[in-house]
Amino acid sequence: MTAIALELKNLGVRFGGFRAVDGVSLQVTEGELRVLLGANGAGKTTLMDLISGKTRSTQGQVLLRGKDITNWPEYRVARAGIGRKFQIPSVFRELTVRQNLCVAATREPSILRNLRWGFGRAEQSGVDEILALVGLQDLQHRQAADLSHGQTQWLELGLLTAQKPQVILLDEPTAGMTQAETRKTAQILMALRGRQTILVVEHDMAFVRDIAERITVLHLGKVLAEGSVAEIERDPKVRQAYLGSHGIAAPC
Structure with missing residues (x-):
């Protein structure tokens, strides 16, 4: 049985009366490349903030290889083995x-x-x-x-x-890239798949199709669906909430 690298249990955060992330549970196995998909405001980046310690949760747990790191300070989460790449690179x-x-x-x-x-x-x-x-x-x-x-x-x-790191979080890694750069980024991530556990937030649907093993779709802060590219494309709830009639191959 494949070990669980990252597990979220009923994770959520409330800002005033607004639930930005609402009871999200998911498991990412060792070496898996998981894609988080969803429209703007679905809670994807906030979920990454909760995992990395940038934002404190108001419910639920974050487990890294079984260790509870919920609401640890950001530097402690990084030292524990969560590496995060933001849209604006830092070198x-x-x-x-x-x-x-x-x-x-x-x-x-x-x-x-x-x-x-x-x-x-x-x-x-x-x-x-x-x-x-x-x-x-x-x-x-x-x-x-x-x-x-x-x-x-x-x-x-x-x-x-x-x-x-034990887990890498990537927030829209192809933002601002040319098509050629996006293709190369996909090749790099595919080379990393299996040797690194990676969680990716991305809007470029062609890129998602190239790299995705399994997709978790968020909608209004909750998990709407989870599965392979084909399963997500066929899911009527996902089509209604996000993808429309064209599927994952469509431009976003």
Whole structure:
């Protein structure tokens, strides 16, 4: 039986009289790539905020490999093994691509000490692997500030991977990307599938079709449906609330 990496039990948050997330329960297994789908206001980003500790829940639990991390401070959630990538990338712009990954791969908290003392052979080998994964080998000595939008997003994916989190949360990773960049991002996530547990919020329906193993659809803060791409497309409740008559292949 596959182990459960991330489990939500009746998770919810109320802002005044408004239930932004209302009793959400789901299980994401080890190595799974799960997509969260839903219209604007469905509660997707708020759910990510609850998991990562950015927002405190008013009901329910968040379990990371069985450990209750509900309402832990954001830094403790990150240390426990939840890595999150936001729509706006956060990298060390003054460092090169390779230096960014080296800093992320080491446990030494001081950036200056890392750069002064250098990195071990095992860390360098791991950085080489991540550079290949995100397709930035030819740009490894370029300053991060000089990267394109898509390249910066791939670097941040690499930074998350280098930190070896137990679960990665991605909030609209293809926002602002060209079609070619979106396709490459799909390839990167497919390469990560099975070795990382990933939860993705995304609006690009073609991208969802390319990467999704299992989809959870949120509507008005609740789980509306869950299943494969084909099952979600056939679900009449999902069509009525979100997809319309064209299915997941339709542009959003």
